[in-house]
Amino acid sequence: MKFFDDLPPMDHFRSEDMSLVQLIMPVESAQLAVSYLGEIGLLQFKDLNEEKSPFQRTFVNQVKRCGEMSRKLRFFADQISKAGVTTYPDSASEEVIDLEQLEIRLSEHEVELLEMNRNSEKLQQTYNELLEFKLVLLKAGRFLGSAQNHAVMAETELIENNYSMKDEDGLSLLEQSIQPEPSNMAGLRFISGIICQSKELAFERMLFRATRGNMFFNQAPAGEQVMDPVSGEMVHKTVFVVFFSGEQAKSKILKICQAFGASCYPVPEENSKQKQLAHEVSLRLSELEATLDAGMRHRNKALASIGSQLWNWTIMVKKEKAVYDTLNMLNFDVTKKCLVGEGWCPTFAKPQIKEALHHATIHSNSQVGIIFHDMDSSESPPTYFRTNRFTNAFQEIVDAYGVARFQESNPAVYSVITFPFLFAVMFGDWGHGLCLLLGSLVLILHEKKLGSQAVPSVIILIIIIGILHSYPSDVHTVGLIKYRDPYPFGVDPKWRGSRSELPFLNSLKMKMSILLGVSQMNLGIILSYFDAKFHANPLDIQYQFIPQMIFLNSLFGYLALLIVIKWCTGSQADLYHVMIYMFLEPFGNLGENQLFWGQKELQVTLCIHLLYREMDVFSMCSTTEILLLVLVVIEVCLILYADIIIDSGDSGSSLDAFSKTIYLEETTDRGRTYGILGTSEMDVDHEPDSARHQHHEDFNFSEVFVHQMIHSIEFVLGAVSNTASYLRLWALSLAHSELSTVFYEKVLLLAWGYDSIVIRITGLVVFAFATAFVLLMMETLSALLHALRLHWVEFMGKFYHGDGYKFRPFSFKLLADEED
Secondary structure (H helix, E strand, O other), X not given: OHHHHOOOOOOOOOOOOEEEEEEEEEHHHHHHHHHHHHHHOOOEEOOOOOOOOHHHOOOHHHHHHHHHHHHHHHHXXXXXXXXXXXXXXXXXXXXOOOHHHHHHHHHHHHHHHHHHHHHHHHHHHHHHHHHHHHHHHHHHHHHHHHHHHHHXXXXXXXXXXXXXXXXXXXXXXXXXXXXXXXXXXXOOEEEEEEXXXXXXXXXXXXXXXXXXXXXXXXXXXXXXXXXXXXXXOEEOXXXXXXXXXXXXXXXXXXXXXXXXXXXXXXXXXXXXHXXXXXXXXXXXXXXXXXXXXXXXXXXXXXXXXXXXHHHHHHHHHHHHHHHHHHHOOOEEEOOOOEEEEEEEEEHHHHHHHHHHHHHHHHHOOOOOOOEEEEEOOOOOOOEOOOOOOOHHHHHHHHHHHOOOOOOOOOOXXXXXXXXXXXXXXXXXXXXXXXXXXXXXXXXXXXXXXXXXOOHHHHHHXXXXXXXXXXXXXXXXXXXXXXXXXXXXXXXXXXXXXXOOHHHHHHHHHHHHHHHHHHHHHHHHHHHHHHHHHXXXXXXXXXXXXXXXXXXXXXXXXXXXXHHHHHHHHOOOOOHHHHHHHHHHOOOOOOHHHOOXXXXXXXXXXXXXXXXXXXXXXXXXXXXXXXXXXXXXXXXXHHHHHHHHHHHHHOOOOOOOHHHHOEEEEEEOOOOEEEEEEOOOOOOHHHOOHHHHHHHOOOOOHHHHHHHHHHHHHHHHHHHHHHHHHOOHHHHHHHHHHHHHHHHHHHHHHHHHOOOOHHHHHHHHHHHHHHHHHHHHHHHHHHHHHHXXXXXXXXXXXXOOOOOOOEOOOOOHHHHHHHHO
């Protein structure tokens, strides 16, 4: 293992070293200091006021002010969106103002905008009323003219027949309207107005029932859309005129009009007055249109002016609110007039933080500097990996499963290679890979707009590997004979269409899947060694790493060795028979299934190490072999019980690296101080009494036993199931290949065999859609999900705990990214 110990450290393999720091800031420089820390974004503050509600904290009023300004900014953004005004941030006109000036300016803009909205609403309402009045005048005038002519004719006819009635209330409307009166319309009255077209039928039915049929209803479409005063939408309306008689009927009709939202307008009976009034209304409408247009231009200009600074103002308010939210996480010392804060930062960032705090002290004209010093803590630090545009995508894949513990091995370093490679194995088709390549180029061209940093790079890497996976070599000619070099990548196309194509490809892909799976699982177990070595935990090396390596490679590593030997020697040995009878008849004759010298003896040894305990084995084994079997049984017992025995004797020794170091927290009147304690190997007499109480926890034998038992069984069963899980590489590759063949032969070639151009075009369209949606979209998604499963479970499950938490610093850049 000395070779591994001498290796140089790998970038991104472990999270950055973190430090718990304490800041003691005078009140006059605290706000500026936190603001400068937000600019560099390298410090994660701890909330020291968790027991307090948001309304009990020191800077609650400032947070409320920022919240009110945020509301006004959202109001401006909503008004700009409704008006359809296109705005762009104007960096040239950007001016530096403080929060108080911004608050005053936002209030002024809000008052001005609300006043313009009220005036615009009043003018728009007046305009809508005049427009409706105009439509009523045009339509109702025709109704009135026809009604007068009908009344005169009916009166003349009845007078000639000497018809009269004494009881006026029992007469119909038409009969009442033709009673002997000085006027032709004596006793007959009308109400004109306009109503939504959707309410017309219900409105007429209600009028008929309320007046018991003693009314005459006439209607006509308005001819153009009118704004609804309630919803503010343009709707189709209907002009109506209701003829009736009596004050009681009038009162009922007006109430019904009000209930249905109908607008009533007075229309004179004389035709000349109607024309004059219509002319006046038209003039007034023209004036209102000009006024509304001028008001709209002025409002849009004001909104454009606001919109040019809206993004800058929003970021400024968000920053100020974030600063006060952070200040509310600090302890306020009233006597010393200072704020005490704690937080995590990367160790490399401490000089930058100190420089920012120094600048804050100078710029705030504070007479007292900011105190910045390290602290000790018993809690696990956050996890922080520095990533770039390429590695960020793979780190997000790993973090989706679980964030690494502090300085735990980072699987993303290896996933950069293994993830696209396994994807390409399952999607190993260079023709469809070129289609994905074109799609990735489109993503690259729109990288900034889409905001996908590393996805195009990942796709390109996947496609490159996929293309290499299926590329054939060039043809050479010697005389009249053509030959090809051995195919370094892909499969000889001579297998295409042959009888043995499918059995050959299945055998090849299945064996490749096992080789890749065993290799990646061994890599995971090796990474567990590096973790144990880094955290100085020899128990994990002796009783987990070594037994796991022996168990996995004694079974599946041996199978991988047989596959390689069979490929290299061209042997016809049946590996199924070899692996099955390795356990059923370990001393049987191998015959033609023997691949190398000493294979039988090696298999017997592997069986013993795999705890083969059939009774007939003892009858055939020598004394040495039985002794080896007993030793292996003892070793397995040590694997299972070693941790339990050691933990029961010294609970300070644990498989967890962080339990090696224990800290003591002491709370004082002014903040917190931390004192580091040693491990159980230190002299107990030199430890404080408080440390002794916190050093040893109660040992629970049953809990540790069950945990270790579950871990042992899980690994043994997982070694089998995980190896079988890698056969999905073979299954998905086979599925993609067969689907491609079916779509090509049964759709495209079949349609191309007809002479009809319609059938050919139909077949081409179906083939194109099947290729795009099934082979490119569904198969890509399927291969992606299976690659995730192989990494999350089969690979990372061998060493990765993933129970840490991310480093989330106080950063203004995150606020700007959210706004974008």
